[in-house]
Amino acid sequence: RLSLLLLAAAALLAAAVAGAAAGGPPGKLSPDFYSQTCPRAERIIAEVVQSKQMANPTTAAGMLRVFFHDCFVTGCDASVLIAPTRFAKSEKDAEINHSLPGDAFDAVVRSKLALELECPGVVSCADVLALASRVLVTMTGGPRYPVPLGRKDSLSSSPTAPDVELPHSNFTVGRILELFLAKGFTVQEMVALSGAHTLGFSHCQEFASRIYNYRDKTGKPAPFDPTMNPGYAKGLQAACKEYLKDPTIAAFNDVMTPGKFDNMYYVNIERGLGLLSTDEDMWSDLRTRPLVERYAANNTAFFDDFSRAMEKLSMYGVKTGADGEIRRRCDAYNDGPNTV
Numbered sequence: 056r057l058s059l060l061l062l063a064a065a066a067l068l069a070a071a072v073a074g075a076a077a078g079g080p081p082g083k084l085s086p087d088f089y090s091q092t093c094p095r096a097e098r099i100i101a102e103v104v105q106s107k108q109m110a111n112p113t114t115a116a117g118m119l120r121v122f123f124h125d126c127f128v129t130g131c132d133a134s135v136l137i138a139p140t141r142f143a144k145s146e147k148d149a150e151i152n153h154s155l156p157g158d159a160f161d162a163v164v165r166s167k168l169a170l171e172l173e174c175p176g177v178v179s180c181a182d183v184l185a186l187a188s189r190v191l192v193t194m195t196g197g198p199r200y201p202v203p204l205g206r207k208d209s210l211s212s213s214p215t216a217p218d219v220e221l222p223h224s225n226f227t228v229g230r231i232l233e234l235f236l237a238k239g240f241t242v243q244e245m246v247a248l249s250g251a252h253t254l255g256f257s258h259c260q261e262f263a264s265r266i267y268n269y270r271d272k273t274g275k276p277a278p279f280d281p282t283m284n285p286g287y288a289k290g291l292q293a294a295c296k297e298y299l300k301d302p303t304i305a306a307f308n309d310v311m312t313p314g315k316f317d318n319m320y321y322v323n324i325e326r327g328l329g330l331l332s333t334d335e336d337m338w339s340d341l342r343t344r345p346l347v348e349r350y351a352a353n354n355t356a357f358f359d360d361f362s363r364a365m366e367k368l369s370m371y372g373v374k375t376g377a378d379g380e381i382r383r384r385c386d387a388y389n390d391g392p393n394t395v
């Protein structure tokens with residue numbers, strides 16, 4: 056009696072394993088999801104985004120930020136890539152999109168074109184974003200973390216969701232933590248993921264209130280936010296002088312090693328060289344400060360925690376099975392313009 060039950064259990068197990076080999080049971084992601092259907096998928100994406108990154112070194116930062124914006128708004132489902140049409144707005148219409156960089160979108164479009172030539176209709180745009188982000192993190196000196204695959208692309212893209220779901224540069228650390236904790240991320244994961252600000256730029260308007268007409272919480276004025284290194288603050292005041300006339304002026308997020316993926320972001324925070332108030336406030340908030348100290352002192356600890364947090368972020372709210380589709384082009388639904 057017992058051995059019969061065991062045999063039945065073994066048969067079930069074998070069926071489950073066979074299912075996994077055939078692309079995985081619905082609802083499960085796996086790193087070799089495309090090993091049968093598009094084995095060169097990652098190589099193809101890597102070739103495209105690497106040449107894009109060499110031609111335009113801001114691509115990596117742009118891609119990473121686009122990926123974060125995709126995942127935090129209705130899950131990692133390429134909803135961020137949908138272009139608005141005459142009939143329907145999309146996430147790109149949200150105010151917070153203003154600076155999502157064209158190079159990252161372009162790299163995704165090119166990757167998808169190359170993939171459609173080799174294995175049409177197989178690789179989702181959500182997976183392209185996840186793989187492209189990893190390639191670029193690694194290429195700029197960061198860790199290579201696991202990226203499970205098999206995400207489907209969304210069937211919707213809300214123009215109002217991004218401004219609700221994403222953290223703003225004027226938030227307190229407390230408010231940012233609320234946002235991350237509500238999505239199931241820990242304080243440690245929030246601090247580790249913020250290390251992405253080791254790359255890229257912020258526009259002056261995102262930190263202008265720290266360097267011009269500064270007032271502290273009690274309304275008391277000061278020449279600049281006193282948590283800033285004075286030389287740094289003065290340098291930014293000079294660099295951003297014309298930002299109202301020219302809103303494209305921007306500063307490196309990591310003033311010391313702007314193009315390198317490393318733990319310098321945290322070292323900067325210790326020295327008052329954090330660019331956004333949300334960066335620098337991680338030093339005054341005692342929930343986040345020990346983690347900033349830890350990552351500033353130990354690059355391996357940062358890479359380890361960043362890797363785990365990125366893998367988790369890449370799984371956030373993913374759609375599988377009938378919850379989504381494999382888009383033919385990343386900026387539009389397969390069934391034509393969404394008229395909702």
Ligand code: HEM
Nearest residue numbers: 116117119120123154222223224248251255256257258333
């Ligand atoms: C913790 C809360 C966060 C806040 C408040 C925040 C806010 C911002 C702001 C205001 C900018 C500048 C945008 C611009 O002016 O163009 C920026 C840039 C950037 N963010 Fe964040 N961010 C956060 C977390 C993250 C996370 C988790 C990631 C990725 C894992 C990320 C990746 C980036 C990157 C790479 C850039 C540079 C983009 C570029 O150079 O094109 N950020 N962020």
Ligand SMILES: *[C@@H]1O[C@H](CO)[C@@H](O)[C@H](O)[C@H]1NC(C)=O
Nearest residue numbers: 150151218223224225226227
């Ligand atoms: C933060 O900035 C946004 C615009 O980016 C603005 O709508 C909002 O009112 C600001 N919030 C606070 C608390 O200042």
Ligand SMILES: *[C@@H]1O[C@H](CO)[C@@H](O)[C@H](O)[C@H]1NC(C)=O
Nearest residue numbers: 352353354355356357359360
């Ligand atoms: C740095 O962190 C890693 C990973 O947590 C750990 O194994 C290592 O011992 C740490 N190194 C130092 C010098 O503390």
Ligand SMILES: CC(=O)N[C@H]1CO[C@H](CO)[C@@H](O)[C@@H]1O
Nearest residue numbers: 147148149152153155156157
């Ligand atoms: C990259 C991108 O799509 N940016 C858009 C953000 O939204 C404004 C309108 O609110 C568009 O003009 C931008 O093209």
